[in-house]
Amino acid sequence: MLESLLRTGGAFRPILARETKLTEASISRILSELRKENIVEEVRRPAPYIGGPTALITLSKNVAVAGIELSNNRLSVGVGDLTGTLDYVDRMPVSGQLGQDEFERLFRESVVTMQEWADRRGTHLSQAAVAIPGYGRGAASNPIFPWDMARVTRFIEETFGDVPVAVTNAVVAQAAFHRYSSTGAYPVASDHLFLFVGHGVAGVIVDETTPVDAFSAFELGHMVIQRDGLACRCGHRGCVEAYTSLRAISTIIGVPDRDILNKGDSFIEMLDLGGGTREALRERLFLLGLGLGNALNLHPLSSVVISGWPSLMPPEDQLAIVDGLNESLLGGYDANRLVLSFIAPSIGNDPRAALYYAAYCFVRSGGLDPRTDTQTALEEIA
């Protein structure tokens, strides 16, 4: 119910009432509760119209949450408040072949450093979130970090001790951040697939009616689209990722994979250097479209938002995705039935997504004391 506050980053009461489908009376009661617990604040504002509302409701800056993001390059730790302010950041480089023990050592170290900072400031963490690429349900093996995910989860929870912590897939956090954080400028508002093409190729089905923490990753990267095709790090052949990941295209454009996304606009200029470079990349986009069409056949959606290197490509090249869709999507690509949008990859924003996700989890738990929460979780398991 106060999820919408997090989404909008502050709203007037009538708007809240509409969003939550509650009466203003209920809003009033709930807000007075939340004010007591210092979770929301009211700022006086001149009314936007005659007789209009006077107080803008925002989430409190007194609640501190932590976000930790693991990527191919680094482990980022951040502490901030519910409004998105980042008060503490710590980034440590990590290797792509990070082992589980090494990860645990680094992670514990980072968390301890962060806790010390928090203690010095007298800040109490209300929630933490950890975003890991490829993290998935159950003990399903992670193609990126071949770890025992149950052990990772247990380890993370122990490391945080009393602080409630949520572990999620990096792409889920990223999608939630893009879609629901108040940065605006997100291309679609309805249910859609958010697809990120980076070191892996993963997406999330962003369903407006489902709470963000129920989202689960949509691992498109390891769909086999070419029998006996290129070898993939997962051990199979012909996966989407083997053709379209940063590593796969880095050999085409001759730029180390970790630098590609940083190039931003200069990316396009690089393309025309090599003779068949653009053509080769178009072929890769075609394959991405083919896999995407397959995925959409399984799970029909009318909108897809793509982030990652394909969103840096010139629009005429992005059309190669459409060609791929035309070979797999039932009924072919039809602009009336499917909207394709692109959003620039967010570089150096880590660990904002995890932080946002932590804020979301905190807000969703309703700001109750951790004890109650754990109990609910236990009941769900039982």
Added chain:
Amino acid sequence: MLESLLRTGGAFRPILARETKLTEASISRILSELRKENIVEEVRRPAPYIGGPTALITLSKNVAVAGIELSNNRLSVGVGDLTGTLDYVDRMPVSGQLGQDEFERLFRESVVTMQEWADRRGTHLSQAAVAIPGYGRGAASNPIFPWDMARVTRFIEETFGDVPVAVTNAVVAQAAFHRYSSTGAYPVASDHLFLFVGHGVAGVIVDETTPVDAFSAFELGHMVIQRDGLACRCGHRGCVEAYTSLRAISTIIGVPDRDILNKGDSFIEMLDLGGGTREALRERLFLLGLGLGNALNLHPLSSVVISGWPSLMPPEDQLAIVDGLNESLLGGYDANRLVLSFIAPSIGNDPRAALYYAAYCFVRSGGLDPRTDTQTALEEIA
């Protein structure tokens, strides 16, 4: 809440209380309501243990629902009660190339005949359900019947007039019937994918926490697994269906597609006739496994139930599916992580699945009068 009654086909109160996570007090109150409306009945039974419950709660036989199933071969209409009894059945042969106008004519005729029967018996229909292969969300084109699905839905609703009617995908109805109807003998109890390989290849993710009427079809059939592969009726090439549908294998075993599933046990005997027949079918099962693995990468599940011709194959041949999974499923096939089961295709059971689905929809609406229901539906749309 009384969904569980439909699932179990009758239960004692303590069991209901556990299933619905309500107190026995609440159960008591709710049951007294439902008894007033003649939706449930209580039958005296000897207590199963000392001090045990004495009255078995069952759904009333006074509520009549209708189910209509369209398949490649025929249109089946049935009327029955909530306990699964089928009081009226009417089956009409249809052609596989049924046009939309022709369908509407046949459908209207069947419904009128059924209504006349109901009127003669003084039966009032409380709910109807129509199951159509390939029926899907939105106006997504149906690869089996290339109709305007919005128009079909509208037509069906108009034909039934006052009777609330639900239109759904045939495989959804089938999965719900197999899984939740009290026939028992369903191989798994947890979340899983029910996959039916018939004229099409479609599945449903049977999620225990989701209401059956929110299930949506998982169209595996048109995943392209072979670029420039066999032509499929959908217009693309290399779809799973082009390799594994009844039509596809009918050319291998030399039996008309509509007869294959009827063969039952004699199916195996036919296999050894032709020299490479079994080998060819194993190749097809391999491709099914490949596509299935791709689907499970997108949507991880620990259990899959397969129905259709593959479930008639000898177990050693079914292993070809595992070979396919090993080439696409992340981490390969592992019996600890994925349970594959087979269930015999239900032939001649139509329109039991649609009837069950109708019962489900009725029960889910809580037996309220249709007016209230429509309003709720309208609100959900808005």
Added chain:
DNA sequence: GCACGATGATTACACAATGTAAACATTATC
């Protein structure tokens, strides 16, 4: 500078759904 109108915010009250706990009912066994 002050009354007015429009809207927002709060509060009292009614109502519905549920859990708790106590009272009451049923049945097999001794």
Added chain:
DNA sequence: GATAATGTTTACATTGTGTAATCATCGTGC
């Protein structure tokens, strides 16, 4: 036929919500 064990119902308290009345706030216009 008393007893023990369990099932069933009822009274009461609690919670969350909507309705509607009341109070508050602000821009406008005289």
